[in-house]
Amino acid sequence: xxxxxxxxxxxxxxxxxxxxxxxxxxxxxxxxxxxxxxxxxxxxxxxxxxxxxxxxxxxxxxxxxxxxxxxxxxxxxxxxxxxxxxxxxxxxxxxxxxxxxxxxxxxxxxxxxxxxxxxxxxxxxxxxxxxxxxxxxxxxxxxxxxxxxxxxxxxxxxxxxxxxxxxxxxxxxxxxxxxxxxxxxxxxxxxxxxxxxxxxxxxxxxxxxxxxxxxxxxxxxxxxxxxxxxxxxxxxxxxxxxxxxxxxxxxxxxxxxxxxxxxxxxxxxxxxxxxxxxxxxxxxxxxxxxxxxxxxxxxxxxxxxxxxxxxxxxxxxxxxxxxxxxxxxxxxxxxxxxxxxxxxxxxxxxxxxxxxxxxxxxxxxxxxxxxxxxxxxxxxxxxxxxxxxxxxxxxxxxxxxx
Ligand SMILES: *[C@@H]1O[C@H](CO)[C@@H](O)[C@H](O)[C@H]1NC(C)=O
Ligand SMILES: *[C@@H]1O[C@H](CO)[C@@H](O)[C@H](O)[C@H]1NC(C)=O
Ligand SMILES: *[C@@H]1O[C@H](CO)[C@@H](O)[C@H](O)[C@H]1NC(C)=O
Ligand SMILES: *[C@@H]1O[C@H](CO)[C@@H](O)[C@H](O)[C@H]1NC(C)=O
Ligand SMILES: *[C@@H]1O[C@H](CO)[C@@H](O)[C@H](O)[C@H]1NC(C)=O
Ligand SMILES: *[C@@H]1O[C@H](CO)[C@@H](O)[C@H](O)[C@H]1NC(C)=O
Ligand SMILES: *[C@@H]1O[C@H](CO)[C@@H](O)[C@H](O)[C@H]1NC(C)=O
Numbered sequence: 001x002x003x004x005x006x007x008x009x010x011x012x013x014x015x016x017x018x019x020x021x022x023x024x025x026x027x028x029x030x031x032x033x034x035x036x037x038x039x040x041x042x043x044x045x046x047x048x049x050x051x052x053x054x055x056x057x058x059x060x061x062x063x064x065x066x067x068x069x070x071x072x073x074x075x076x077x078x079x080x081x082x083x084x085x086x087x088x089x090x091x092x093x094x095x096x097x098x099x100x101x102x103x104x105x106x107x108x109x110x111x112x113x114x115x116x117x118x119x120x121x122x123x124x125x126x127x128x129x130x131x132x133x134x135x136x137x138x139x140x141x142x143x144x145x146x147x148x149x150x151x152x153x154x155x156x157x158x159x160x161x162x163x164x165x166x167x168x169x170x171x172x173x174x175x176x177x178x179x180x181x182x183x184x185x186x187x188x189x190x191x192x193x194x195x196x197x198x199x200x201x202x203x204x205x206x207x208x209x210x211x212x213x214x215x216x217x218x219x220x221x222x223x224x225x226x227x228x229x230x231x232x233x234x235x236x237x238x239x240x241x242x243x244x245x246x247x248x249x250x251x252x253x254x255x256x257x258x259x260x261x262x263x264x265x266x267x268x269x270x271x272x273x274x275x276x277x278x279x280x281x282x283x284x285x286x287x288x289x290x291x292x293x294x295x296x297x298x299x300x301x302x303x304x305x306x307x308x309x310x311x312x313x314x315x316x317x318x319x320x321x322x323x324x325x326x327x328x329x330x331x332x333x334x335x336x337x338x339x340x341x342x343x344x345x346x347x348x349x350x351x352x353x354x355x356x357x358x359x360x361x362x363x364x365x366x367x368x369x370x371x372x373x374x375x376x377x378x379x380x381x382x383x384x385x386x387x388x389x390x391x392x393x394x395x396x397x398x399x400x401x402x
Contacts, residue, residue, distance in 0.1 A: 034062070034065065034209075034210075034211045034354065034355040034356075035062030035063060035064070035065060035210050035211060036196065036197070036209075036210060037062070037195055037196045037210050038060040038061055038062045038067070038194075038195050038196075038210040038211075039060070039061045039062075039195065040058065040059070040060045040061075040166050040193045040194070040195045040210075041058070041059050042056065042057070042058050042161060042163060042166060042167075042168060042193065043056070043057045043059070044056055044057075044157055044158045044161060044168075045057055045091075045093050047093075047095040049095050049096060049099060050099060052156065053072070053073075053074050053099070054071075054072055054073045054074070054154055054156070054157040054170065055070065055071075055072045055074065055093065055314070056070070056071040056072065056157050056161075056168055056191070057069075057070055057091050058070075058071070058166075058191070058193045058213060059091070060193055060195070060210065060211075060213075061087045061088075062087060062210065063087060064085060064086070064087065065083060065084060065085055065086070065087065065116075066083070066084045066086065066087055066088070066089045067081070067082070067083050067084075067211065067213075067353075067354060068080070068081075068082040068083075068084070068089070068091055068109055069081055069191070069193065069213055069352070070082075070091065070107065070314060070318075071157075071168075071170070071189075071191050072312075072313075072314045073152070073154035073157075073170050073172065074098075074099075074312075074313050074314060075122075075150050075310060075311060075312045075313050075314070076122050076123055076124050076148070076149040076150040076310045076312055077122070077123045077149055077152075077154075077170060077172075077189050078120060078121065078122040078123070078312040078314055078315055079120065079121050079191075079215075079352065080107070080118070080119075080120045080314055080315065080318050081117070081118065081119055081120065081121075081274055081352060081353075081354065082109045082115060082117070082118045082318075083115070083116045083117040083118070083274070083354040084109060084111075084114035084115050084116060085114050085116050086111070086114045089109055089110060089111065089114050089115075090109070090110055091107065091108070091109055092107070092108040092109075092110055093106065093107055094106050094107075094108075097317070098313060098314070098317045099313070103313045103314075103316045103317040104316060104317065104320040104321070105317065105320075106313070106314075106317035106318075107314060107317040107318045108318075109318075116354075117268070117273045117274050117354055118318065118319070119236065119237045119239070119268055119273075119274050120236070120237040120312070120314075120315045120318070120319070121234060121235070121236050121237075121276070121352070122234070122235040122236075122309070122310070122312045122315060123149055123189070123217075123232060123233070123234055123235075124148070124149060124150070124233045124234070124235050124309050124310050124327070125146045125147060125148055125149060125232075125233040125310075126146065126147040126149060126187065126219075126230060126231070126232055126233075127143060127144075127146045127147075127230065127231040127232075127233070127329075128143070128144040128146070128147075128223070128224060128225075128228050128229070128230055128231075129141040129142065129143050129144070129228065129229045129230075129231070130142045130143075130144065130224075130225045130227060130228060131227045131228070131229045131335040131339075132225070132226065132227045134335050139335075140229050140231075140331070140335065141227070141229065141335065144224050144225075144228075147174055148310055149172070149187075149310070150310035150311075151174060151175050151176065152172035152173060152174055152175060152187065153172060153173065153174075153175045154170050154171065154172040155169075155170070155171040155172070157169075157170060165192060166192055166193040166194065166195065167190060167191060167192040167193075168190075168191055169188050169189070169190040169191075170188065170189040170190075170191075171186050171187075171188045172186065172187050172188070172189075173185065173186055173187070173222075179224070181222050181223065181224050182221075182222045184221045184222075185219070185220055185221030185222025185223075185344070186219075186220055186221065186222070187217070187218070187219050187222075188216075188217070188218045188219075188220075189215060189216075189217055190215070190216040190218070191213060191214070191215055192213060192214045192215075192216075193213040194208045194209065194210055194212065194213065194214070195210055196209075196210050197209040197210065197358070200214070202288060202349075203281075203283065203288035203289065203293075204278075204279040204281055204288065204349060206277065206278070206279065206349060206350075206351050206358075207358045207359075207360055208351055208353075208358065209353070209358050211353045211354055211355045212277075212351045212352065212353030212358065213351070213352055213353065214349060214350070214351050214352075215349065215350050215351075215352060216347055216348070216349045217232065217347065217348050217349075218345070218346065218347040218348075219340070219345070219346050219347075220344060220345045220346075221344050221345075222344070223340065223341075223344060226341060227335075227339070227341050228339075228340055228341065229331065229332070229333050229334075229335065229339065229340065230331075230332050230333070230340060230346060231329050231330065231331045231332070232329065232330045232332070232348075233309075233327060233328075233329050234327065234328055234329075234330065235304065235309050235325050235326070235327045236266070236268075236276075236301070236325070236326050236327075236328075237315060237319060237322060237324065237325060238268070238303075238324035238325065238326045239268050239269050239273070239324070240269070240324065241303065241324055242303075243301035243302060243303055243326035244266055244267055244268055244269065244301060244326070245266075245300070245301065246264055246265070246266055246298055246300065246301065246328075247264070247265050247266070247267065248262055248263070248264055249262070249263040249264075249265060249359075250262060250263075262279065262280055263277060263278070263279055263360070264277070264278055264279070264280050264298055265277040265278075265357050266301070267357075273354065274352075274353070274354050275351075275352075275353060275354070275357045276350055276351070276352055277350065277351045277353075277357045277358070278296070278348070278349065278350035278351065279296075279349075280295060280296045280297065280298065281293050281294070281295065281296055281348075282294050282295075282296045282332040282333065282346050282347060282348040283345075283346065283347050283348075284333070284338045284339055284340060284342045284343060284345060284346055285342065285343055285345060286343075286345060286347070288347065291338065292338050292342065293338065294332060294333040294334065294337055294338050294339060294346075295333065295334055295337075296330055296331070296332050296348055297330070297331045298328055298329070298330050298331075299328045299329040299330075299331075300328065301326040301327065301328045302326065302327055302328070303324075303325070303326055304325045304326065304327040305323070305325070306321075306322075306323050306325055309325060309327065330348065332346050332348060333346065
């Protein structure tokens with residue numbers, strides 16, 4: 001297990017010339033995107049059986065395809081991502097099956113044969129470490145007992161649904177909190193869908209498309225010590241028994257996420273299916289900026305057995321007894337540098353989508369700098385040549401006059 005800040009995520013060295021050249025030569029055209037715009041709707045699926053349950057259906061319909069994101073806090077927070085090849089596919093929920101001990105078949109996307117890709121992510125546990133005294137055996141410090149996110153209670157998602165921004169927020173705290181650690185605190189999952197491509201105002205300003213949606217995880221106001229580091233465990237449903245590997249994309253674009261020249265992504269399989277994408281940075285303040293940026297280290301994915309992780313009823317409802325689960329950890333911050341302790345706050349964002357992951361084009365600022373960098377030497381050469389030519393001419397003229 002590598003320590004938090006070991007990897008070179010931070011742009012101490014700028015982009016290399018080869019990278020600049022590569023980016024210039026293979027700037028991905030925007031035409032790679034599946035659909036340029038989508039008709040997005042958010043619906044809290046209502047039910048009348050038993051205690052209230054948050055089930056949010058985000059439907060993003062294009063001309064030839066539909067993406068369904070189903071977010072729920074039933075069990076640990078989880079999302080299903082289903083892509084179909086028709087603009088008319090629908091989600092069917094059978095509540096009595098979904099809420100039963102055998103939820104298989106409780107969620108369906110119809111028509112069944114239109115489904116091109118389906119997978120799920122589950123956010124299972126939150127770990128906390130006391131980094132006041134780090135040792136080689138405990139590089140993050142002494143661990144506190146972990147929080148199981150299946151044992152959190154969540155707000156009514158209907159209250160935070162915002163059709164204008166296509167977003168909704170799950171706000172939770174532990175169901176049992178004897179030491180009142182979360183008395184003023186919360187863990188939030190803000191989900192947002194997009195009808196077209198763009199870039200939010202808040203760092204890390206991930207470039208999104210209509211084929212993606214964004215999740216921002218934020219922890220605020222809760223900690224058991226003065227120097228707490230946090231780690232989030234994520235479980236994904238794999239497509240095969242082997243787990244996908246994390247990819248690192250290098251980006252020269254420093255304008256949108258200060259000093260972060262890297263984009264991490266996870267592809268479910270190499271043939272452009274589903275993906276997760278994020279910058280390896282988290283923020284210790286709500287106004288994310290260079291001063292509050294801290295590293296976000298992702299561990300390698302490892303196969304995990306279903307009984308070792310909290311079960312998500314929505315995943316079982318859609319996939320039945322699937323057992324290709326892979327898990328990894330995201331560690332936010334390092335024992336030194338900005339941290340959660342600054343303001344008892346941390347946030348991290350990622351994109352979830354299908355097709356080709358968005359590729360950062362060069363920002364106008366960087367293009368300007370490159371133009372200057374490329375054109376200036378040319379001008380100087382030209383200027384130098386003219387000078388020589390003129391010099392020689394003058395010399396000749398002088399001679400001839402003489
Ligand atoms: C949320 O509030 C709506 C009305 O505002 C209500 O119909 C629904 O049952 C509530 N759901 C939950 C999960 O509490
Ligand atoms: C949608 O399908 C039509 C006909 O099959 C095709 O011409 C068109 O290019 C497709 N559009 C997209 C965005 O894939
Ligand atoms: C839900 O599933 C149960 C059990 O399979 C079935 O009896 C019931 O008819 C289904 N309800 C609907 C509305 O389809
Ligand atoms: C740090 O941990 C080590 C090993 O557990 C212990 O011997 C030492 O006293 C601790 N130091 C402080 C300042 O707590
Ligand atoms: C929660 O906030 C209140 C008012 O700001 C404060 O009095 C209280 O000490 C806080 N509790 C904790 C556990 O931080
Ligand atoms: C936090 O820091 C304060 C002051 O530095 C200290 O009195 C307190 O014991 C610390 N609390 C913990 C849990 O380390
Ligand atoms: C995540 O980190 C925790 C605490 O260090 C560890 O117990 C768990 O096995 C890790 N999970 C994965 C999938 O690496």
